[in-house]
Amino acid sequence: MKVIKQHYINGRFVDSHGTETLDIVNPTNKTVIARLTLGDEQDARDAIGAAKAAFQTYSKTSIEERKDYLQRLHDAIAARTDEHIAVRTEEYGGVARHNRFSIEGAAKIFLNMKKTLDEVPFVKKVGQAKVTLKPVGVAGLITPWNSAIFMVCNKLAPALAAGCTVVIKPSELSAMQIQLLMECIDSAGVPPGVINVVNGLGHVVGNELTTHPDVAKVSFTGSTIVGKTVMRNAAETMKRVTLELGGKSAHIILDDADIDQAAEFVLSAGFMNNGQACISGTRILVPEHKLEAIKAAFLRAMPKWKVGNPTEDDIVLGPLVTEKQFNRVQGYIQKGIDEGAEILAGGVGQPKGLEAGFFTKPTIFVNVTNDMTIAREEIFGPVLSVITYKDDGDAVRIANDSAYGLQGWISTTNLQRGQALADQIEAGVVMVNQVFNLFDEAGAPAGGVKQSGIGREFGTYGLSSYLEPQAVFF
Numbered sequence: 001m002k003v004i005k006q007h008y009i010n011g012r013f014v015d016s017h018g019t020e021t022l023d024i025v026n027p028t029n030k031t032v033i034a035r036l037t038l039g040d041e042q043d044a045r046d047a048i049g050a051a052k053a054a055f056q057t058y059s060k061t062s063i064e065e066r067k068d069y070l071q072r073l074h075d076a077i078a079a080r081t082d083e084h085i086a087v088r089t090e091e092y093g094g095v096a097r098h099n100r101f102s103i104e105g106a107a108k109i110f111l112n113m114k115k116t117l118d119e120v121p122f123v124k125k126v127g128q129a130k131v132t133l134k135p136v137g138v139a140g141l142i143t144p145w146n147s148a149i150f151m152v153c154n155k156l157a158p159a160l161a162a163g164c165t166v167v168i169k170p171s172e173l174s175a176m177q178i179q180l181l182m183e184c185i186d187s188a189g190v191p192p193g194v195i196n197v198v199n200g201l202g203h204v205v206g207n208e209l210t211t212h213p214d215v216a217k218v219s220f221t222g223s224t225i226v227g228k229t230v231m232r233n234a235a236e237t238m239k240r241v242t243l244e245l246g247g248k249s250a251h252i253i254l255d256d257a258d259i260d261q262a263a264e265f266v267l268s269a270g271f272m273n274n275g276q277a278c279i280s281g282t283r284i285l286v287p288e289h290k291l292e293a294i295k296a297a298f299l300r301a302m303p304k305w306k307v308g309n310p311t312e313d314d315i316v317l318g319p320l321v322t323e324k325q326f327n328r329v330q331g332y333i334q335k336g337i338d339e340g341a342e343i344l345a346g347g348v349g350q351p352k353g354l355e356a357g358f359f360t361k362p363t364i365f366v367n368v369t370n371d372m373t374i375a376r377e378e379i380f381g382p383v384l385s386v387i388t389y390k391d392d393g394d395a396v397r398i399a400n401d402s403a404y405g406l407q408g409w410i411s412t413t414n415l416q417r418g419q420a421l422a423d424q425i426e427a428g429v430v431m432v433n434q435v436f437n438l439f440d441e442a443g444a445p446a447g448g449v450k451q452s453g454i455g456r457e458f459g460t461y462g463l464s465s466y467l468e469p470q471a472v473f474f
């Protein structure tokens with residue numbers, strides 16, 4: 001069993017002040033694989049102090065120096081890609097299909113951000129004024145467990161590019177993945193104090209980051225409920241906040257869609273990352289008159305979604321991350337049944353022969369109405385709800401009838417029609433006929449509207465959230 005009791009503060013691995021521990025469990029077989037010593041408020045304060053001191057010099061580095069650090073971080077992470085993948089599988093249950101995409105994508109963010117730096121005029125003349133973009137200060141980066149390395153890198157790269165120093169509070173459930181990341185960060189040779197990592201619980205270490213007066217900005221990815229706490233806490237010292245929160249995204253199958261292609265696309269967008277993805281399309285909106293044909297297409301496509309041990313190459317759905325998450329997902333499936341939805345595939349309980357881990361059956365509900373709990377709340381597991389619509393206007397109305405607005409999905413053979421519909425969807429991103437394009441080197445933004453969050457990540461949009469313009473008139 002691995003023992004993790006150190007944070008990374010001021011360029012060194014240091015023992016935790018905290019004494020409380022958390023066991024990390026392999027979700028595939030429920031064995032304890034690591035014991036993490038959780039940090040306390042003092043650890044967080046030490047890291048904030050180191051970041052504050054380092055900001056004095058790092059904030060004045062040239063763009064070329066920052067580009068060099070971004071390159072070094074890319075290289076350090078990329079050099080250990082296979083190790084990252086192995087630990088992601090062991091600790092999280094990640095499957096091959098998603099692991100490489102997530103880890104290689106994480107490293108690539110640093111290269112993309114290098115390019116982005118060339119696109120931003122850090123100093124420009126606006127009328128009489130000289131406008132300078134300045135780093136906001138120490139940034140607290142708080143991240144979830146579902147794509148641990150990717151989420152950290154997606155905040156770290158723009159923060160460093162902007163000239164900020166950071167304290168990272170990763171999910172306590174990703175300690176082994178983060179340990180490896182800390183080693184990569186250490187080997188990259190970024191000056192001490194610029195990047196600090198503190199392991200610990202949200203209401204302890206996270207709380208310190210969101211309330212401490214020396215933290216100027218918090219970038220948070222996680223649940224909407226915690227996001228609201230973060231925002232309330234941050235208000236007291238007027239911290240800048242970026243919030244990347246939950247979703248309940250609609251996937252509209254237009255009546256011109258190729259039904260089998262659409263079914264494949266729906267399952268890929270709905271079950272990605274073991275069903276634990278914020279952007280998953282989980283409300284499947286289908287034309288009323290095509291329901292029976294689409295149900296048949298789903299049943300034809302489902303056998304490809306093989307659940308099992310994520311170390312095996314042909315497995316596309318691994319376990320849920322923890323027992324808590326497993327029970328949560330099971331509870332939602334039962335709730336769907338209790339509220340009158342009908343199971344088309346899957347259901348409560350575990351797939352046969354997979355009782356040793358936190359495996360759940362990929363589930364499709366039909367006869368769902370948009371007011372049911374399974375259509376309104378984020379389940380964060382492989383559970384899809386099929387809802388019928390009468391015409392395009394009805395589809396848009398149902399899609400937008402949600403507290404969330406993270407992502408939209410559209411299946412169509414008519415791109416123009418898909419684009420026109422996308423314009424009407426209340427979401428930060430809409431994907432027409434494609435599952436992923438988030439590492440787009442051009443730096444298109446991602447993020448949510450409504451209760452899916454505030455602000456955008458990637459490219460100049462992400463970078464600008466770590467910068468404050470100052471106008472000087474002379």
Ligand code: NAD
Pocket residue numbers: 142143144145146169170171172200201202203205206207210221222223224226227229230243244245246247277278279378380406448452453
């Ligand atoms: P979570 O909200 O429980 O935790 C996220 C992080 O916040 C963790 O590091 C946690 O320790 C910390 N935290 C908890 N309480 C805190 C507090 N009081 N103050 C400060 N920090 C605190 O989320 P999770 O269960 O780790 O992740 C799943 C959620 O994340 C889902 O809702 C999912 O939709 C969301 N998510 C969103 C995106 C996005 O880009 N929009 C991406 C991935 C995940």
